[in-house]
Amino acid sequence: MGDVLSSGKRKIRKKQQCFGCGRVFEPKTEMNFCNYADNGTVNTTYLCMVCQTVLDDDKDCFFKDNGEIYFEDIKNIDPECWEEIRYSLEEKNK
Ligand SMILES: [Zn+2]
Secondary structure, three states, X not given: OOEEEEEEEEEOOOOEEOOOOOOEEOOOOEEEEEEEXXXXXXXXXXXXXXXXXXHHHHHHHHHXXXXXXXXXXXXXXXXXXXXXXXXXXXXXXX
């Protein structure tokens, strides 16, 4: 990933795939986005709330040694931890 230009939360207007876990989300879902410059083009990645939480919580242990995150890494590096957070964010209040 190149330089981050802007990031934040927004309601998506069309279907977007989460970079961290590969799930596809429907329009109007709130997701975290990140615009970044890479070889002269601007790209946007989206993260669902689960992946963002995993990243915020565990940045130090997961990604301390390599700053790069690849597609579906956030889920695959520690699936049990990811699922636990997913459950607490998405299932607990149903
Ligand atoms: Zn995700």
